[in-house]
Amino acid sequence: MRVLGGNEEITLTGPANISRRRGVWSIRGHDLSHAMASTNDLEVRADTALTVSDEKGRTYKGFIRCVADTDPPRADFSVINVVDMNEYIPGVLAGELYEGWHDATFEAQAIAARSYAAYECEHRKSRSWDVLDTPASQVYVGIPTWKQAGRCAKATEGLVLTWKGDIIPGYFSSCCGGRAATAEDAVGPNPINKIPPLRGHGGIAKCVDAPKYRWSDGWDADRVGRAIRAWGRRSGQKDVASLGTIKSIRPTDPNKHGRPTHLDIIARNTTVTIRCVDLPGVFSEANLKMLSSGWVGGDVFKGKITMNGRGFGHGVGLCQYGAESMASHGSASRKIIKFYYPDVNITQAW
Numbered sequence: 082m083r084v085l086g087g088n089e090e091i092t093l094t095g096p097a098n099i100s101r102r103r104g105v106w107s108i109r110g111h112d113l114s115h116a117m118a119s120t121n122d123l124e125v126r127a128d129t130a131l132t133v134s135d136e137k138g139r140t141y142k143g144f145i146r147c148v149a150d151t152d153p154p155r156a157d158f159s160v161i162n163v164v165d166m167n168e169y170i171p172g173v174l175a176g177e178l179y180e181g182w183h184d185a186t187f188e189a190q191a192i193a194a195r196s197y198a199a200y201e202c203e204h205r206k207s208r209s210w211d212v213l214d215t216p217a218s219q220v221y222v223g224i225p226t227w228k229q230a231g232r233c234a235k236a237t238e239g240l241v242l243t244w245k246g247d248i249i250p251g252y253f254s255s256c257c258g259g260r261a262a263t264a265e266d267a268v269g270p271n272p273i274n275k276i277p278p279l280r281g282h283g284g285i286a287k288c289v290d291a292p293k294y295r296w297s298d299g300w301d302a303d304r305v306g307r308a309i310r311a312w313g314r315r316s317g318q319k320d321v322a323s324l325g326t327i328k329s330i331r332p333t334d335p336n337k338h339g340r341p342t343h344l345d346i347i348a349r350n351t352t353v354t355i356r357c358v359d360l361p362g363v364f365s366e367a368n369l370k371m372l373s374s375g376w377v378g379g380d381v382f383k384g385k386i387t388m389n390g391r392g393f394g395h396g397v398g399l400c401q402y403g404a405e406s407m408a409s410h411g412s413a414s415r416k417i418i419k420f421y422y423p424d425v426n427i428t429q430a431w
């Protein structure tokens with residue numbers, strides 16, 4: 082294994098134990114030159130795949146960059162896997178889907194995920210990385226431990242979603258609850274999110290057999306109230322910050338597919354309206370049990386709010402459970418893609 086930085090290079094046998102303190106790199110057991118210790122960027126390369134010994138313990142193709150976090154300094158450094166798109170996509174399929182689902186589902190997911198990543202690569206500005214390996218972007222597990230992911234990535238190699246010649250972000254979620262969100266409502270008001278392929282599918286629900294198609298779950302009502310007020314304070318919404326004891330939550334303001342876009346939070350003193358898309362984040366920031374979707378409604382009874390919800394995730398674009406249902410009824414990946422991204426083109430980009 083080689084570690085490169087500041088125009089210097091050292092060769093190691095065995096693992097490289099890299100740390101960074103007060104702007105200086107160190108590698109256990111090695112004296113680094115000043116140029117190497119004080120650079121912002123180390124590269125770790127090897128002739129074989131690299132295993133990163135964090136809590137995930139995953140193995141990666143390509144190489145690893147360790148980049149100092151300078152602005153803002155969230156941690157000492159970021160660990161970035163620099164990897165070819167063809168070797169990245171199998172690790173997304175293995176992170177996002179279940180082994181044994183139909184190949185057509187994997188192929189549709191590969192086209193969506195490749196488009197999402199390619200779009201992020203094209204539009205990255207000041208960050209040192211393109212995508213996270215979590216659901217905040219799309220889950221990526223490095224080299225998959227099973228073969229279907231690699232095979233289905235290969236079968237769709239270079240295929241991306243385009244609109245008027247441009248690659249578009251292939252948003253997807255686990256289960257749309259039967260009615261799609263639009264990217265404009267659920268992701269943001271960028272012009273790209275207003276194009277027809279990202280306005281959501283029509284037609285009948287395909288994901289009715291998904292475990293989270295409809296769900297019901299309970300939370301302590303006081304804690305939910307505190308979480309919503311704290312978010313109101315953080316985001317400068319005075320009416321939300323001063324919300325009284327919550328009585329109920331009601332979905333409202335449906336989009337053209339019939340999926341609500343907002344929630345009325347009905348409290349003893351007032352009613353405030355928030356966006357559906359904000360509520361799961363409010364729950365996670367307050368360390369409450371995960372809220373699977375912002376499409377919810379519920380009432381408080383004896384200090385507990387019981388929520389009835391639909392779907393899992395933001396509900397924009399491809400619905401993974403719906404795709405698997407279509408595949409199990411014989412649909413090919415292109416048909417699945419055309420259903421979830423109306424009027425989109427599938428283009429061979431490389």
Ligand SMILES: [Zn+2]
Pocket residue numbers: 256257258259260287288400402403
């Ligand atoms: Zn769905």
